[in-house]
Amino acid sequence: MLIYILIFIILLFTELFYFRIANKCNIIDKPNERSSHKQIVLRGGGIIFLFGCWIWSAFFDFQYPWFLIGVTLVATVSFIDDIRSLPDSVRLVVQFIAMFLMFYQFGILNWQSWWIILLALVVCVGISNAYNFMDGINGITGGYSIAVLLPLIYLNHKMPFIDAGFLWVTLLSLLVFCFFNFRKRAKCFAGDVGSLSIAFIIVFALGKLILQTGDFTYIVLLALYGVDSVLTICHRILLHENLGKAHRKHAYQLMANELKIPHVVVSSFYMVLQLFISFGMVLLPINHWLYLVTILVMLCGGYLLFMERYYHLHESYLRSLNN
Numbered sequence: 065m066l067i068y069i070l071i072f073i074i075l076l077f078t079e080l081f082y083f084r085i086a087n088k089c090n091i092i093d094k095p096n097e098r099s100s101h102k103q104i105v106l107r108g109g110g111i112i113f114l115f116g117c118w119i120w121s122a123f124f125d126f127q128y129p130w131f132l133i134g135v136t137l138v139a140t141v142s143f144i145d146d147i148r149s150l151p152d153s154v155r156l157v158v159q160f161i162a163m164f165l166m167f168y169q170f171g172i173l174n175w176q177s178w179w180i181i182l183l184a185l186v187v188c189v190g191i192s193n194a195y196n197f198m199d200g201i202n203g204i205t206g207g208y209s210i211a212v213l214l215p216l217i218y219l220n221h222k223m224p225f226i227d228a229g230f231l232w233v234t235l236l237s238l239l240v241f242c243f244f245n246f247r248k249r250a251k252c253f254a255g256d257v258g259s260l261s262i263a264f265i266i267v268f269a270l271g272k273l274i275l276q277t278g279d280f281t282y283i284v285l286l287a288l289y290g291v292d293s294v295l296t297i298c299h300r301i302l303l304h305e306n307l308g309k310a311h312r313k314h315a316y317q318l319m320a321n322e323l324k325i326p327h328v329v330v331s332s333f334y335m336v337l338q339l340f341i342s343f344g345m346v347l348l349p350i351n352h353w354l355y356l357v358t359i360l361v362m363l364c365g366g367y368l369l370f371m372e373r374y375y376h377l378h379e380s381y382l383r384s385l386n387n
Contacts, residue, residue, distance in 0.1 A: 071119055071233055075240045078119075079112045083244075083252065091147060105250055108146050109241055110205070110258010113265060114139040116237030124229045128268075130169035134162035135264045138192075142256040152308060159189050159260075166268055170275060188267050191286065194293035195263035196256060200312075201320045203246035203331030205254045209262050210238050211335045212285050215342040216269050225276040226269055234265055248328060281352035284345050284359055288338045291363040292316065299371070313378065315370055322377035 086092070086106045117135055126132065141158040144150060163185050167173055173181060199205045217231045241258070244251035254262070266286075273282050283290075296314050300307055312321055319330045345355055 067123060068232060068236065071123065072236045072240070074119055075112060075116060075237050076243075078115050079109065079240050079244065082109065082111060086252070089147075106252040108143060108255035108257050109244055109252030110254030110261060111139065111143060112237050112241050113234070113258055113261040116233050117261075117265065120230055120233035123233075124227060127227055128169055128230075130165045131268055134165035134169075135261060135268075137162045137165075138264050139257050139261045142260045146255040146257055156189070159192060160185060162264065163188050163192075163267075166264070166271070169268075170271060172275065188271070191267055191290075192260055192263040194289060195266075196259040197293055197296075198289050198314065198316070199254055199259040200314065200317055201330060202248070202250045202327035203242065204316060204327075204334060205259050205262065206238050206242035206246050207331045207335035208289060208338060209266060210235065210242070211338040211342065212266055213238065213269075214339065215285060215346055216273065218343075219273060219282075219346060223277070226272045231269065234262075234269075238262070246328060246331065248326065279352060281345070281356045284352075284356050285338075285342045287341055287356075287359050287363060288334060291360065291367055295364065295367050312381075315367055318370075318374055318378055322374060322381060 083106060086108060091107050092104050114135060117132060121132055137158055141155055145155060167181060213231060213235050220226055220228055220231060245253065270282060270285060274280055292315050297307065299313060316330050316334060319325045320327050341359055345352060
């Protein structure tokens with residue numbers, strides 16, 4: 065217990081030290097017409113997730129070296145991108161290399177299953193970027209990540225699949241970040257360095273669980289983000305929009321912007337809903353595939369009904385920008 069208290073203190077002071085650097089180097093996020101915030105805020109506070117990985121490794125004997133190299137690569141390139149924009153091709157190449165290193169850590173690379181590995185690489189990089197797209201309002205990345213991490217901690221206690229210290233230190237880094245972000249006026253934003261780093265960490269932990277159990281349905285731990293991301297992408301394709309361009313079409317963005325629901329309320333809703341979904345899978349005596357399909361159908365239905373009722377408000381907002 066004492067070691068985790070010490071790690072929490074180190075993480076807290078590390079985050080505060082980063083704020084001093086960000087202030088001096090003007091690493092900030094300026095709002096624009098696509099933003100869901102109004103004030104200038106420090107960017108890159110999510111770098112604490114990378115520091116958490118390194119601190120955990122220092123205290124717990126560097127158990128996953130290839131994973132650590134991968135998350136460091138992703139975080140470094142993402143942090144540079146937060147400061148000055150990099151080409152999408154550069155970021156994607158680095159993400160694929162980092163994911164390849166993660167798969168090497170898993171011990172699943174072999175030539176016989178090359179097409180499965182390639183498909184898994186594409187899916188995992190897609191999940192990471194979807195996680196990044198969902199980072200748009202105060203508290204959502206930190207809160208949702210906690211909602212994913214808690215059932216992983218519970219499952220790891222029941223059937224160990226990963227070092228428990230790794231999950232607990234990740235939780236501590238999330239709590240430190242949320243202290244400064246999960247509030248009405250955030251002190252910092254995660255930035256790409258934060259959202260992509262925590263996505264990489266979660267994909268690693270979830271991948272370890274799925275590989276040990278052979279049960280892919282644990283992907284339900286990311287169901288809410290998955291449905292919001294995939295259906296929003298489909299919607300934008302139907303509208304013939306450039307998918308690389310910033311937008312405010314996610315359901316959570318409509319809640320925060322058009323419906324004026326406070327950021328912390330929207331983030332709490334996503335967090336609590338995902339917790340209910342995840343622990344439903346873990347605790348209910350039900351077939352996992354049936355549960356997964358049922359949840360996906362319900363979430364898709366809820367998304368479509370929400371958009372049918374409220375998307376016209378976003379269209380009005382877009383028209384106001386052109387007037």
